[in-house]
Amino acid sequence: MTxxxxxxxxxxxxxxxxxxxxxxxxxxxxxxxxKSRLEELQRASLNILxxxxxxxxxxxxxxxxxxxxxxxxxxxxxxxxxxxxGLRVALESLRLAKEDVDSANRELEAFAYSVSHDLRAPLRxxxxxxxxxxxxCDAQLNEQGRDSLHRIxxxxxKMGQLIDDLLNLSRVTRVEMLxxxxxxxxxxxxxxxxxxxxxxxxxxxxVVADDLVGQGDERLLSVVLRNLIDNAWKFTSQxxxxxxxxxxxxxxxxxxxxxxxxxxxxxMAFAGKLFQPFQRLHTMRDFPxxxxxLATVKRIIERHGGRVWIEARPGQxxxxxxxxxxxxxxxxxx
Amino acid sequence: xxxxxxxxxxxxxxxxxxxxxxxxxxxxxxSVDLAGDGVEALEYLFCTGKYAGRDPxxxxxxxxxxxxxxxxxxxxxxxxxxxxxxxRLLPVVILTTSSEERDKVESYKLxxxxxxxKPVDFAQFAESVRQLGxxxxxxxxxx
Numbered sequence: 001m002t003x004x005x006x007x008x009x010x011x012x013x014x015x016x017x018x019x020x021x022x023x024x025x026x027x028x029x030x031x032x033x034x035k036s037r038l039e040e041l042q043r044a045s046l047n048i049l050x051x052x053x054x055x056x057x058x059x060x061x062x063x064x065x066x067x068x069x070x071x072x073x074x075x076x077x078x079x080x081x082x083x084x085x086g087l088r089v090a091l092e093s094l095r096l097a098k099e100d101v102d103s104a105n106r107e108l109e110a111f112a113y114s115v116s117h118d119l120r121a122p123l124r125x126x127x128x129x130x131x132x133x134x135x136x137c138d139a140q141l142n143e144q145g146r147d148s149l150h151r152i153x154x155x156x157x158k159m160g161q162l163i164d165d166l167l168n169l170s171r172v173t174r175v176e177m178l179x180x181x182x183x184x185x186x187x188x189x190x191x192x193x194x195x196x197x198x199x200x201x202x203x204x205x206x207v208v209a210d211d212l213v214g215q216g217d218e219r220l221l222s223v224v225l226r227n228l229i230d231n232a233w234k235f236t237s238q239x240x241x242x243x244x245x246x247x248x249x250x251x252x253x254x255x256x257x258x259x260x261x262x263x264x265x266x267x268m269a270f271a272g273k274l275f276q277p278f279q280r281l282h283t284m285r286d287f288p289x290x291x292x293x294l295a296t297v298k299r300i301i302e303r304h305g306g307r308v309w310i311e312a313r314p315g316q317x318x319x320x321x322x323x324x325x326x327x328x329x330x331x332x333x334x
Numbered sequence: 335x336x337x338x339x340x341x342x343x344x345x346x347x348x349x350x351x352x353x354x355x356x357x358x359x360x361x362x363x364x365s366v367d368l369a370g371d372g373v374e375a376l377e378y379l380f381c382t383g384k385y386a387g388r389d390p391x392x393x394x395x396x397x398x399x400x401x402x403x404x405x406x407x408x409x410x411x412x413x414x415x416x417x418x419x420x421x422r423l424l425p426v427v428i429l430t431t432s433s434e435e436r437d438k439v440e441s442y443k444l445x446x447x448x449x450x451x452k453p454v455d456f457a458q459f460a461e462s463v464r465q466l467g468x469x470x471x472x473x474x475x476x477x
Contacts, residue, residue: 117402120431125348128453132355 112170120163127156165292172300177217184212187222188246191229209247214324220300227293228259228320235263260319265312339365341394343375345403352453360459364395372406376414379421401430401437409440416445427462
């Protein structure tokens with residue numbers, strides 16, 4: 001080996017062995033420097049690789065986090081889609097329910113219309129021809145025949161009134177409400193005036209408080225007042241001197257309107273029946289009526305979000321109270 | 335001049351009898367022509383169908399019109415009467431059983447002149463005649 005190293009190749013151009021050896025040493029020195037640079041480079045590369053691996057881990061973590069986020073997002077989206085679907089289903093069933101109500105209302109309307117026309121047609125024939133007999137054949141009838149005929153005419157009138165009242169009852173449930181302030185004092189005075197004109201023989205003291213204003217539908221409230229005045233007027237008919245008062249009183253922090261009469265009254269044990277259609281507490285002979293008036297009043301008051309109740313004692317008169325929503329303390333009433 | 339006729343449009347034979355009677359009691363001298371439903375009423379007014387030979391100039395003085403009839407109801411008849419130049423000014427009195435507000439509102443909207451609840455009685459008929467200014471209709475007792 002040494003021989004090989006120390007012999008100067010002829011083509012190398014070195015003049016002697018020493019030069020050649022020095023040059024070789026230089027080369028070797030250069031090589032070892034190269035090597036350490038390479039090693040450094042390698043270390044640096046390894047470092048970079050290590051760093052890169054760390055980065056990769058972090059990147060993977062980020063990716064996982066993002067995937068989780070995406071997952072979460074997807075499940076959130078699913079949830080919100082499910083919620084949307086639920087909402088759509090709810091809306092759809094609401095729409096269907098409304099359609100049901102609308103169609104039930106239409107049916108009710110058709111029914112009421114049919115009652116109004118078809119049920120009345122045969123009644124009209126009975127009544128009309130009974131009237132013909134009364135007017136044209138009175139002379140040919142004996143006492144019993146005349147009495148029978150009058151009973152027929154009266155029953156026809158009664159049934160006509162029943163149909164009217166029933167239709168009114170169904171109408172107050174159907175009509176659209178237009179709310180506003182209603183001057184109840186003026187309305188009541190006007191109705192009382194009509195009753196006085198219609199029964200000039202009656203002695204009645206009528207007291208209507210000033211400035212009674214209710215929030216509600218004017219036409220429906222006039223139905224309420226008319227029915228309640230009709231009742232008070234009717235149930236005081238056997239009093240020598242009737243007294244009917246319309247006023248307002250505090251009730252449960254709000255105000256209740258009331259009609260107070262000194263009429264025949266009734267036993268409170270039966271009060272629950274009063275607001276049911278066709279329920280009557282008196283005989284037809286004493287006090288005629290169809291038993292639909294208070295049921296109608298109740299429906300109207302309930303449509304107004306109010307309440308109606310009666311306090312009475314047999315022989316001591318009755319007081320009908322009603323409230324209308326819109327008077328804020330209303331909710332606390334009983 | 336011969337008094338014009340009254341056209342009664344009514345499908346219920348009982349009501350026809352009662353209405354005729356009320357008219358007679360009201361001393362109405364005019365002849366009464368009867369149409370059994372809405373379709374027949376229009377045929378009468380426009381001289382078509384079974385009334386094709388009628389003189390179209392002979393319009394009735396007043397129409398007493400029932401609302402609920404088979405084939406074509408009173409409201410539709412009223413609509414057609416008001417839609418035609420020739421008949422749109424004819425006085426129309428609606429006869430009905432119903433106390434339904436919507437009938438009243440609908441028929442006034444369509445141009446009904448008056449409204450009588452059945453059975454037609456003398457007092458109501460006289461009131462409608464008065465409202466419509468048709469005093470001459472009640473002329474049997476006049477000289």
